[in-house]
Amino acid sequence: MNKSLKLDFILKSLKIKLSFKKNTSFRGVSDLFLAKKNDLVFFSNIKYLDLLKKTNAAACIIKEKHAKYLPSNCFPIISPNPEIDFIKVTNLFYKNLNLDHVAFKILKTNDIKKKFKKITFGKNFICGKNVKIGKNCVIGHNVIIDSTTIEENATIGNNVVLSNSFIGKNVNICDSSVIGKKGFGFKVIDNKIVRIPHIGKVVIGDNCEIGSKCNIDRGSIRDTIIKENTFIDNMVQIAHNVNIGANCIIASQVGIAGSTTIGDNTVIGGQAGISGHLRIGRNVKIGGKSGVIRNLDDNTRVMGYPAINFKSFIKKNIQK
Numbered sequence: 001m002n003k004s005l006k007l008d009f010i011l012k013s014l015k016i017k018l019s020f021k022k023n024t025s026f027r028g029v030s031d032l033f034l035a036k037k038n039d040l041v042f043f044s045n046i047k048y049l050d051l052l053k054k055t056n057a058a059a060c061i062i063k064e065k066h067a068k069y070l071p072s073n074c075f076p077i078i079s080p081n082p083e084i085d086f087i088k089v090t091n092l093f094y095k096n097l098n099l100d101h102v103a104f105k106i107l108k109t110n111d112i113k114k115k116f117k118k119i120t121f122g123k124n125f126i127c128g129k130n131v132k133i134g135k136n137c138v139i140g141h142n143v144i145i146d147s148t149t150i151e152e153n154a155t156i157g158n159n160v161v162l163s164n165s166f167i168g169k170n171v172n173i174c175d176s177s178v179i180g181k182k183g184f185g186f187k188v189i190d191n192k193i194v195r196i197p198h199i200g201k202v203v204i205g206d207n208c209e210i211g212s213k214c215n216i217d218r219g220s221i222r223d224t225i226i227k228e229n230t231f232i233d234n235m236v237q238i239a240h241n242v243n244i245g246a247n248c249i250i251a252s253q254v255g256i257a258g259s260t261t262i263g264d265n266t267v268i269g270g271q272a273g274i275s276g277h278l279r280i281g282r283n284v285k286i287g288g289k290s291g292v293i294r295n296l297d298d299n300t301r302v303m304g305y306p307a308i309n310f311k312s313f314i315k316k317n318i319q320k
Contacts, residue, residue, distance in 0.1 A: 003027075005092060007059065007075075010040070013092060014085050016077060024058050024075065029090050029199075031221045032057070037073070042086035047277060061085050084189050090197045090221075099195070100163070100181050103128045103146035122158070140175070148180065157212070164218045168206035168228065175212045179204075183217035183224075183240030183258060196220055198240060205229070205246065211236065220258075233270070245282065263298065285310070 004025045011018055030039040032048055035057035042061040043052050052060070052069050059075040067076040079085045107115065107127045116133050122141035127133075131145050134152030139145075141158045150156070150167040157175035165180040173179070185196035200219020204210070205228035214232060217240045218224055224238065227246040237255045238244070244256075245264035254268050257276035262268075266280060269288030274280065279295045286292060287303030287310065296302060301310035308316075 004038075005089075010089055010092070011077070014077075014079070014088060016079060016085075018078065020075065026058060028093050029086065029221060030057065032060075034222055040077075040086075040089060042082045044082045045277065061089070084187055087187060087189070087194065087196055090199065094197050094199050103144065103163070105129045106146075107131075134169070151206070164200075165202040165204070167204050168208065170207045171204055172209045174210060174214075174234070177210050177212060177214040177216075179210070179214075179216045180218045181215075183220060185220050185240060185258070200224065200241070202226075208232070211252070214238070217258075227264070239276070251288065287313075 004027050007020060007024045026040045027038040030041055032041050032051035032055045035041050035055050037056055037058055039057045040059050041055060041057040043066055049069060053071060055071065055074055057074050059077055060070055061077045061079050061082040063082060064078045067078060070076055105128060107129055112121065112125065112127050118135035119133050119137045119139060121139035124142045125139055126144045128146035130147055132149040134150060136152055137150055137154045139156045140160065143156055143160050145162045148162045148165045151169040153169055154167055154171045156173050159176045160173055161178045163180040180202045182198040186193050187196060198218050198220045200221060200223045202216050202218050202224045204226045207229045208226055209231045211232055211234035213234055214236045216224060216238045219241045222241050224240055225243045227244060229246055230244055230248040232250045233252040235253050236250055239256060239258040241259040242256050243261045245262055245266065247264055248262060248266045250268045251270035253271045256274045259276050260274055260278045262280040263282035263284065265282055266284045268286045271288055272286050272290045274292045278292065281296055281298035281300060283299045284296050285301045286307065290303050290307040291305035292307045302308060303310050303313040
């Protein structure tokens with residue numbers, strides 16, 4: 001990552017001509033909510049207008065019609081395509097993060113034993129030099145771990161791949177799950193499909209369980225988060241930037257699209273699909289094979305496609 005980039009360099013790279021009083025230095029990119037005073041953000045989705053008005057970012061790549069909503073601390077970089085220009089700027093800060101790379105800086109078996117004296121691990125354990133593992137962890141056979149911290153008493157099953165992640169205490173990750181790889185994000189630039197860089201990570205809270213053959217993508221700008229005591233069944237897909245609350249239960253073959261937030265104590269039935277950029281409240285129950293395409297309030301029960309109130313779904317199908 002480049003340590004910092006000046007405003008004039010960014011504008012020149014984007015071929016944008018703007019006058020400015022201060023040639024601000026940016027330490028990196030962020031999202032509207034997490035941004036600090038030396039960060040650069042973008043805005044393109046009206047759903048996040050409230051966050052735009054309160055952002056602490058130093059500058060925002062934004063369409064001219066939306067610039068009036070920026071707080072006084074945030075300099076507008078006017079662009080006809082804010083998201084595309086933001087991808088270009090992200091690539092200036094973070095080189096080669098639009099792909100996953102093989103971990104070649106790894107520890108030999110004897111070095112693993114010396115570094116982690118209080119863990120148990122199986123055959124063919126590939127461990128990056130930048131990995132941290134707490135005491136009493138059990139690592140299965142054919143496991144690959146890189147750029148990851150694992151707290152104590154975790155169990156990692158066979159054939160698991162972990163990268164760019166933080167794993168809490170007492171977490172159980174079952175066989176063949178892949179956690180922390182890049183998400184499925186792309187844009188068309190100049191008639192060419194371009195990957196979106198993924199600079200975030202996956203954070204899994206204490207006492208969680210991740211079933212077999214699950215895929216949890218790391219965040220693009222913010223982290224993908226699963227909070228404490230949440231249990232996830234086999235073959236579940238969780239996309240980039242998803243935030244899942246505490247004490248949730250998610251059954252097999254559920255798919256959750258990017259940047260959706262799910263509240264505490266929510267239960268999701270098998271094969272349900274949840275669209276991206278949604279807010280699912282607390283204590284929500286979503287029936288199996290449902291398709292959720294809108295926000296859901298706290299204590300809601302839904303089923304069907306598109307998902308509707310559970311009682312209405314039952315009445316509608318009884319009449320058939």
